[in-house]
Amino acid sequence: MLATALLASSLPLCGQTSATPEQRANLLLSKLSAEEKIGQLNQVFDFSGLPGMPAPAQKLEDQVRQGQIGSILFVTDPKRINALQKIAVSEGAHIPILFGFDVIHGFDTEFPVPVGMAASWDPEMARKAQSIAAEEAVHAGVRWTFAPMLDIARDPRWGRISEGAGEDPYLGAAMARAQVKGFQGEAGQPLRFAATLKHFAGYGAAEGGRDYDASYIPEELLQNVYLRPFQAGVEAGAKSVMSAYMDLNDVPATGNTHLLREILRDQMKFTGFVVSDANAVGDLYTHGFSSDAKDAAFRAAAAGVNMDMGSGTYLKNLKQLVTEGKVSATMLDDLVRPILATKYALGLFDNPYADGNESTHAAMLAKHRDLAREAASRSAVLLRNEGGVLPLAKTVRRVAVIGPLGDSQYDMNGPWSLTAKPADTVTLVAGIRNKLPNADVRFAQGAQLRKQFPSMFDGLIGPKPEAEWDASKAEATMKEAVSLANDSDVVVLALGESALMDFEYASRSSLALPGRQQELLEKVVATGKPVVLLLFSTRPLDVTWASQHVPAIMDCYFGGTETGNAVADLLFGDVSPAGKLPVTWQRNAGQIPIYYAHNLSHKPYGAPDFTSRYWDLPTEPLYPFGFGLSYSSFEISNLRLSKKEIHTKDPVTAVVTVKNTGKVKADEVVQLYLHQKSGSASRPVRELKGFQRITLAPGESREVSFVVGAPERTYWSSASHGWTLDTSEFDVWAGDSSTASLHDTFSVVQ
Incomplete structure (x- = not known):
């Protein structure tokens, strides 16, 4: 296309595939004005495809020509996407737009909601589903999704429990890896679609399950539970992270330097870009955190938010902050660089156009x-x-x-x-x-x-x-x-x-x-x-x-x-x-929060004289985490450990025998749980550390093995204020739910 040819001739390194996306982004940065750079940090909403929504105050076409838009959200019509891309690449800064959309569990073909996919305990199925969602969205010209949602949810009153993987960080991490790989492909494959890890962090712990309310999470719980899926998503190569709406320990997540720099960048080694949740940069003023819109822009930028979703706060205020020297040229480049690098990695500079047409939807449905x-x-x-x-x-x-x-x-x-x-x-x-x-x-x-x-x-x-x-x-x-x-x-x-x-x-x-x-x-x-x-x-x-x-x-x-x-x-x-x-299934709302990985306390639930924590209701849930029946029956037996004593950094392998004792071919999910019996801090009574979903014919048996290494035993300790790997005796359980009774022990020594 003519516009693509113009783009290739006007931008350095565009056709040089040996240069990395970061190198290409750096060279482009040297050619851009401050205004053009700030435009790349601005994401706008286009609700023109939704009935009853007002038209934007300024035509998007004009903003695109002026280089004021780096990304557009909510457009899924290939014709409109292509028209806007043609303007973007042939006029102004010649930088393609990154079109994003909430591709959560499908596009043309809808798959189960994410918590339903988590209930499959089948990460490979989740990977396939999100790979299909990406394929379908790319045809429409959408190249960026705001998924997977990785918020741990232990209060089912919270409506957005639907978008995550439930209460457990290990299962959540497995689903995070699978979905990122589904959306983006395996490492080394050409990138066609970008995933977003959201909402960073602690959004699922809103007080009372009330969406948007504050979360108060101690550091050890944040590190051991709420951040584990995000770490897995970062390691899987996710290109972007979304900062959350709410206050975390009285500091809004979108202006939270501890979260976005100290944890996300320094600890997790994330190198992509951070996008705010909708209007969250401007809402730093609504929170009572910033003194005005300009201060909101500064605080979000200083915390490390690269892209402002929907509020226009960066577009209206960053230039003045740069002029005043409060935002340095280096800081501005650091904000823009990963956005441009992602556009290069997605191939948008080579071909930004959608190939979908009137028959694509039906074809995708038939295929999937x-x-x-x-x-x-x-x-x-x-x-x-x-x-x-x-x-x-x-x-x-x-x-x-x-x-x-x-x-x-x-x-x-x-x-x-x-x-x-x-x-x-x-x-x-x-x-x-x-x-x-x-x-x-x-x-x-x-x-x-x-x-x-x-x-x-x-x-x-x-x-x-x-x-x-x-x-x-x-x-x-x-x-x-x-x-x-x-x-x-x-x-x-x-x-x-x-x-x-x-x-x-x-x-x-x-x-x-x-x-x-x-x-x-x-x-x-x-x-x-x-x-x-x-x-x-x-x-x-x-x-x-x-x-x-x-x-x-x-x-x-x-x-x-x-x-x-x-x-x-x-x-x-x-x-x-x-x-x-x-998730653990409560008897009624009075048991909330209820989750299996609680601590022992001085009065354990299994003590001989224990009855209930309540005088009017059993403490136990109606159905435990990991529970689910089958039309067949299974026997999980013969738990054996490769070693009974290991050194701190050594692994131990647990093996069980699983037999289909019923009359129909069926699947079983074999689960492994661990408990550290002593250490620098109290540890949960059980923690999921392995699972496999297997298919067995009637009468068929199979051995299933799990490796429990140092990563599965490492935790963040409030006593040492850091990551800890203790010597201790460990309980191991294997079975078909978090109440598994098949048990053994091993010891970790120096």
Whole structure:
């Protein structure tokens, strides 16, 4: 193209592939004015593709011509992207734009929400899913995603639990590595797409689970739990990191030098660029942290935020700060350099254009539906199956699908499926009808899902909120559902939360089934018909009553485009469920926070005289971390260690034998947990240090091994104020959940 030729002739080193992206960026920096450099630090929103959104005050085309934009967010139309790129590379600074978008768990094809992918305990599946998401987005001209979200979440009232991997840093780190490699490719491969590690750091620990509220995290908890997935993402080569909105220990993350320089740059050795969360640079003033917008720009830049997302604070104030000498030329270059280097690494200077067209969406769906179906089935967790109710017989004639999530195409895609087309999505009703073409499969909604206090996102994203039903409609709808249950051979209940109930700005005070779903559940169970409860949500909901009265319960999360077909595969036995919980499932909200890796205390839960920490509720969760049932059964036995005594930096290998003792081919997730019995600080009762998902035929056995080295035993100690590798005796457990009982010990000596 002409613009590409102009670009190549005007920029030094553009065609010299032997030069590194950093070298090319340095040479380009020497040619740019301060204003052009500042423009590269500015990311703007373009909501022109969203209905009802106002047009920007200044046309983006004019800003691009003036070199005021380094990145644009929310554009996914290839034609518009190409038009803006043509202006960028043929006029002004001749620097291509980096188009970003929230490609969280799919683009044309939606895969399970991230916490659902974590429930698969299958990092390779997560890698494949995000590789496909990247492939699809690149066709549209989007070359940068704001994923993976790596926030550890131990309070399920927090709405954004949906985007992460749950409560555990080891599982979170495994999913971080897999997703970064999926988005970006393996080291040494050409870079087509850039990942962002977010939200740095501690966003998932917001007080009370209230999104945007402050987090207070002691350094040892920050280092040992909340930062571990970020370290893994950095080591996997992530090109960018997003600073969080909230205060961390009273210092906003976007102006937090300890976080962004001392930890991210110095400790973790991150060399990419930091982008703020939306408007977070300007919001340093709103926090009461900066004195004005200019001070906000200075504090964010000084802390190490390279790109200002959406607030325009850098664009309006950095030039004056440079003129006054508060921001040096070297500091400005340091902010711009990794952004330019990423654009070079992505090949944007060689070809910035999208190749997608009107047929691309359909082609991508056709290519990727099968893997989306497999991923959704691998993510489901079977919580209860009394009497072997599941799988259902394919000979069943009358199936009632009841519940507000039984036939909702939009909700099955899950939160952050911003480019998905609901018409492409298979609902539960459709999936069962596909599986049983000769059966009578009927649907009744039964109850309404509605927020008491909708957020700014409701109606902007997804369908507009429905008006609250009056009493007569609510009663009639429930009566219709109960009548349908009575007229069926089996009832499949589809209950839970709508996609936008598990979203940003979507925290909850209760974890009960929203609306009148509990009443619906109890009335359907009272019919005496066989009932299977399917949960669609990303939180662990309060299903204590159901756990005592419903024989079969499966947590399906939101599986994406192929949800209905995947769940039907599970219901009727074509696939055996093998997902495991990535979070501890509380009995009710009063137990929060509850997580398996707590400390012993002076009164351990396993003490002979222990009953409960509460006088009105057992301390134990309803379902433990790592739990999940199968249609088969497994025996995990014969734990042996390669050595009973090792030196501090030596590894030990643990081996177990796993046998499928059931009648169907199925997967099992074998898990290894460690406990350090003494040291410079108290350590958690158990910590996940290894897992493998394996497939076994009936009667088949396999040995599974885990290496426990110095990295698995190193922790940040508040006693030494640094990383510590102690001598100690260690407990080792292996099994199918965090309550595994197969046990041995080894000792670490100097």
